[in-house]
Amino acid sequence: MPILTTEDTAERLARLQQIIEDLLKEAKRQGASAAEASVGGSAGLEVAVRLGEVETVEHTRDNGLGVTLYFGHRKGSASTSDLSPAAVRDAVSAARAIAQHTQDDPCAHLAPPELMATEIPDLDLCHPWAIEVEQAIELAIACEDAARAHDPRIVNSEGASLSTHLGIHVAGNSHGFLGGYPTTRHSLNCAVIGQDGELMQRDYWWTTARAAADLDSARSVGERAAERTVARLGARRLGTREAPVLFRAEVATGLLRSLVSAINGASLYRCSSFLLDHLGQRIFPEFVRIHEQPHLLRGLSSAPYDGDGVATRAKDLVRDGVLQTYVLDTYSGCRLGMPTTGNAGGVRNLTIEMGEIDRAALLREMGTGLMVTELMGHGVNPVTGDYSRGASGFWVENGEIQYPVEEITIAGNLKQMFAGLVAVGNDCDFPGSTRTGSWLIDRMTIAGE
Amino acid sequence: MIDPIAIARDSILAPAGLDESALDRLLGHLTSAAVDAADIYFQYSRLQSWVLEDGILKDGNFSIEQGAGLRAVSGEKTGFAYSDELQLPALIEAATAARAIARGGQDGRVRIGQRPVAQRLYEPLNPIDSLPDADKVALLQRVDAEARRADPRVREVIASLVAVQDTVLVLADDGTLAADVRPLVRLNVSVIAEQDGRREQGSSGGGARADLGYFLVEDRALAFAREAVRLALVNLDAVDAPAGTMTVVLGAGWPGVLLHEAVGHGLEGDFNRKGSSAFAGRLGQRVAAKGVTVVDDGTLPGRRGSLNLDDEGTPTQNTVLIEDGILRGYMQDKLNARLTGTTPTGNGRRESYAHLPMPRMTNTYMLAGERDPEEIIASVDKGLYAVNFGGGQVDITSGKFVFSASEAYLIEKGRITRPVKGATLIGNGPDVLTRVSLIGNDLKLDEGVGTCGKEGQSVPVGVGQPTLRIDGLTVGGTSA
Numbered sequence: 001m002p003i004l005t006t007e008d009t010a011e012r013l014a015r016l017q018q019i020i021e022d023l024l025k026e027a028k029r030q031g032a033s034a035a036e037a038s039v040g041g042s043a044g045l046e047v048a049v050r051l052g053e054v055e056t057v058e059h060t061r062d063n064g065l066g067v068t069l070y071f072g073h074r075k076g077s078a079s080t081s082d083l084s085p086a087a088v089r090d091a092v093s094a095a096r097a098i099a100q101h102t103q104d105d106p107c108a109h110l111a112p113p114e115l116m117a118t119e120i121p122d123l124d125l126c127h128p129w130a131i132e133v134e135q136a137i138e139l140a141i142a143c144e145d146a147a148r149a150h151d152p153r154i155v156n157s158e159g160a161s162l163s164t165h166l167g168i169h170v171a172g173n174s175h176g177f178l179g180g181y182p183t184t185r186h187s188l189n190c191a192v193i194g195q196d197g198e199l200m201q202r203d204y205w206w207t208t209a210r211a212a213a214d215l216d217s218a219r220s221v222g223e224r225a226a227e228r229t230v231a232r233l234g235a236r237r238l239g240t241r242e243a244p245v246l247f248r249a250e251v252a253t254g255l256l257r258s259l260v261s262a263i264n265g266a267s268l269y270r271c272s273s274f275l276l277d278h279l280g281q282r283i284f285p286e287f288v289r290i291h292e293q294p295h296l297l298r299g300l301s302s303a304p305y306d307g308d309g310v311a312t313r314a315k316d317l318v319r320d321g322v323l324q325t326y327v328l329d330t331y332s333g334c335r336l337g338m339p340t341t342g343n344a345g346g347v348r349n350l351t352i353e354m355g356e357i358d359r360a361a362l363l364r365e366m367g368t369g370l371m372v373t374e375l376m377g378h379g380v381n382p383v384t385g386d387y388s389r390g391a392s393g394f395w396v397e398n399g400e401i402q403y404p405v406e407e408i409t410i411a412g413n414l415k416q417m418f419a420g421l422v423a424v425g426n427d428c429d430f431p432g433s434t435r436t437g438s439w440l441i442d443r444m445t446i447a448g449e
Numbered sequence: 450m451i452d453p454i455a456i457a458r459d460s461i462l463a464p465a466g467l468d469e470s471a472l473d474r475l476l477g478h479l480t481s482a483a484v485d486a487a488d489i490y491f492q493y494s495r496l497q498s499w500v501l502e503d504g505i506l507k508d509g510n511f512s513i514e515q516g517a518g519l520r521a522v523s524g525e526k527t528g529f530a531y532s533d534e535l536q537l538p539a540l541i542e543a544a545t546a547a548r549a550i551a552r553g554g555q556d557g558r559v560r561i562g563q564r565p566v567a568q569r570l571y572e573p574l575n576p577i578d579s580l581p582d583a584d585k586v587a588l589l590q591r592v593d594a595e596a597r598r599a600d601p602r603v604r605e606v607i608a609s610l611v612a613v614q615d616t617v618l619v620l621a622d623d624g625t626l627a628a629d630v631r632p633l634v635r636l637n638v639s640v641i642a643e644q645d646g647r648r649e650q651g652s653s654g655g656g657a658r659a660d661l662g663y664f665l666v667e668d669r670a671l672a673f674a675r676e677a678v679r680l681a682l683v684n685l686d687a688v689d690a691p692a693g694t695m696t697v698v699l700g701a702g703w704p705g706v707l708l709h710e711a712v713g714h715g716l717e718g719d720f721n722r723k724g725s726s727a728f729a730g731r732l733g734q735r736v737a738a739k740g741v742t743v744v745d746d747g748t749l750p751g752r753r754g755s756l757n758l759d760d761e762g763t764p765t766q767n768t769v770l771i772e773d774g775i776l777r778g779y780m781q782d783k784l785n786a787r788l789t790g791t792t793p794t795g796n797g798r799r800e801s802y803a804h805l806p807m808p809r810m811t812n813t814y815m816l817a818g819e820r821d822p823e824e825i826i827a828s829v830d831k832g833l834y835a836v837n838f839g840g841g842q843v844d845i846t847s848g849k850f851v852f853s854a855s856e857a858y859l860i861e862k863g864r865i866t867r868p869v870k871g872a873t874l875i876g877n878g879p880d881v882l883t884r885v886s887l888i889g890n891d892l893k894l895d896e897g898v899g900t901c902g903k904e905g906q907s908v909p910v911g912v913g914q915p916t917l918r919i920d921g922l923t924v925g926g927t928s929a
Contacts, residue, residue, distance in 0.1 A: 050525075050723070059530035059546045062803065079512040081533045087513070098509035101499075101582045105507045133549070156724055193725055193846055200727065202846035235847075240693040240929055270502075270605050271641050271648060376842045377851035379873035379925065383641065383650045388690070388873040388925040390842070390851035407849050409873050409925025411692060445927040447692035447875075 265332020
């Protein structure tokens with residue numbers, strides 16, 4: 001398999017653009033009044049090691065094409081992993097066949113032509129990593145070694161893995177929009193097992209970036225995985241009680257995701273959101289600002305245009321605690337009688353403004369309560385905001401960590417949890433496109449023994 | 450009778466110009482003296498889906514995926530590459546990449562042709578063609594109308610129908626040549642009901658390895674619509690769920706997701722070979738109360754979790770995991786069976802050609818006991834009766850698992866009283882089944898909606914159980 005390089009990306013980009021142009025012509029030939037399509041190809045290498053030995057070496061290579069045809073306000077879609085001209089023609093025919101049975105939906109149409117992205121800014125998203133398999137194995141082993149050497153209580157390992165991917169994605173529609181660009185993504189993960197008496201605990205850490213130079217060192221990833229695992233040993237349960245809860249930064253991202261899903265157009269027009277009709281209303285305390293930065297250079301979810309071809313733009317979702325905008329694509333916007341916000345495909349690089357409070361100060365502010373470091377299960381009801389999830393973490397008294405806890409649940413309602421946000425820390429210390437520090441929530445129910 | 454191998458040849462190999470000699474050459478190129486095992490997995494998959502919302506059939510999709518995954522194993526090392534191009538040069542390139550894991554040696558020589566004993570748990574049909582498209586649309590419209598007819602409080606209805614035909618062909622250097630043509634259909638209904646400004650959702654559905662006529666039998670599709678409405682209405686009246694450790698009675702059928710999370714994953718062969726499961730090294734030990742017998746059975750005709758052959762060409766079987774409370778067996782794929790000196794149990798599964806196989810569940814369920822379910826509820830002075838669940842999750846190392854109730858009631862003095870809001874239940878896998886105190890005589894399997902995720906790969910599965918009383922499970926409500 002070829003090592004990934006930029007050398008042929010220009011050529012591949014041109015080839016994929018040609019596929020889209022041919023497809024749009026074919027769609028017109030088959031009678032579609034409008035059409036949109038996207039095509040992607042990616043190649044990658046993933047190596048996994050365990051206990052110092054190679055476990056798997058995977059060479060990945062994926063292609064995929066999706067097309068939607070419109071016949072007035074009826075639409076049909078098709079997709080294929082085969083990019084040959086015959087398969088692409090077949091996909092167009094399949095989409096047309098589907099559209100013969102769908103019904104008129106006044107909102108089934110492309111975004112207005114004037115919203116199409118006309119300039120495609122270079123967001124610095126493509127940094128191929130010319131790493132050989134042997135080198136990748138060495139790095140993964142170094143990462144796992146650092147974890148295993150860190151503490152004698154680390155007795156076993158789920159291993160470490162390194163992956164690198166180069167992808168090219170091209171999208172176009174019958175308004176004449178045609179965009180495409182290459183991206184890369186590299187990551188290194190490590191998960192180890194600690195033992196204390198009969199009982200085992202497992203935890204992990206990771207680093208991920210667009211450019212290899214931006215990755216954390218293999219050693220620091222391994223050591224962090226080991227520290228997290230060892231810290232969980234000797235976990236106890238808690239009695240059922242109410243208490244303040246601190247969501248450590250890496251799990252606070254889940255609360256931001258719940259916010260985004262509640263203000264997403266599809267949830268709103270289906271009346272399946274606890275934040276229905278909350279635009280312009282205060283949903284957080286006044287100090288909260290949450291904003292989206294789709295053009296962040298090297299950002300892990302940066303994109304110059306959205307899934308409808310609409311130019312993306314930076315914006316505040318929440319300012320002074322007040323909900324400023326919903327998150328809409330063309331279809332859901334139409335259903336709600338609003339213009340698209342350029343969010344087909346989701347929000348890109350979300351950040352909650354972080355204050356001056358570090359984690360130690362946040363723990364002191366909490367006094368006595370629960371610091372959650374891992375959540376389990378899917379117990380969030382999007383319609384009502386009712387929240388009930390399995391948790392593990394640490395019991396805190398007088399601002400000091402006392403002991404690890406597990407096999408408990410935390411429960412509340414997201415609307416009240418958002419309103420009850422006491423403070424956000426400046427302790428954002430994990431990789432990812434969502435940037436937040438820890439969240440201190442005034443009160444939740446903890447169920448345990 | 451239609452031979453799955455003939456179907457696989459026609460739909461996968463012939464269009465790419467691959468004949469017997471090409472396959473022999475390819476497999477020979479993948480193996481060498483240093484390779485312990487090698488296989489090639491060809492797949493051709495067609496999917497059609499329809500979505501109805503607001504009474505409008507608003508979207509449909511047709512998709513085709515095809516490709517081949519090539520694997521070479523040396524000791525505990527696996528080299529893997531895949532290609533969505535099926536022409537020989539692309540496959541040879543993938544084979545070269547995959548076998549680089551084991552250095553040295555000449556091409557191996559392999560003669561393929563051993564066919565495992567064929568099971569016929571479902572017909573090798575294409576469910577997409579089993580009903581005219583217009584009738585699929587009409588079916589969804591009837592489902593929508595039934596949900597709206599059922600109660601005026603119904604505000605929104607989303608109904609979807611999915612039909613898949615998955616054709617796979619497995620070649621392995623142990624001589625395996627096996628094929629399976631796998632139909633899979635699914636229908637889902639989700640509703641939002643509103644009363645006095647309060648909104649709640651309910652969803653229901655089902656599926657099978659069958660044609661779409663499955664949903665027309667016994668009015669199944671319309672029954673799903675009524676069930677979704679019933680669930681939404683129950684939740685409109687729900688009060689806050691209790692918080693704390695209490696006696697929990699789990700209903701029959703889908704609540705078997707408990708078994709899937711609490712013990713199922715922990716008994717998969719890979720975790721036990723690596724010693725990362727809380728159940729590792731516990732064969733022969735008591736892990737459940739007397740009377741508890743749990744099996745993983747891939748051989749139930751037509752079930753969503755069933756397979757004629759697993760994705761390594763091994764026929765599926767009925768594997769006893771726990772017998773009368775004693776841990777009896779793990780679920781194995783070929784790699785983990787070879788490395789631990791056991792035999793494959795037909796549990797080697799993969800999401801697609803682009804993923805490596807690993808030990809996965811099929812249909813996991815507990816056998817029936819002798820108690821009348823009503824007697825079980827009557828035995829509880831104060832507790833929770835949980836009948837429907839969303840998903841679950843497990844940490845196989847610590848053994849902690851959760852599963853989230855979506856329909857539950859308080860039990861007070863032996864009677865079911867009020868519905869309570871959904872809540873997550875949490876427990877410890879190696880311990881929870883030792884607290885099973887009563888087992889119902891009403892074993893039921895789920896309706897065919899389960900999807901299991903492991904290491905980023907999703908596969909369809911089934912679960913089931915009789916009504917169970919568990920003495921002491923933590924309920925994550927808000928009402929302390």
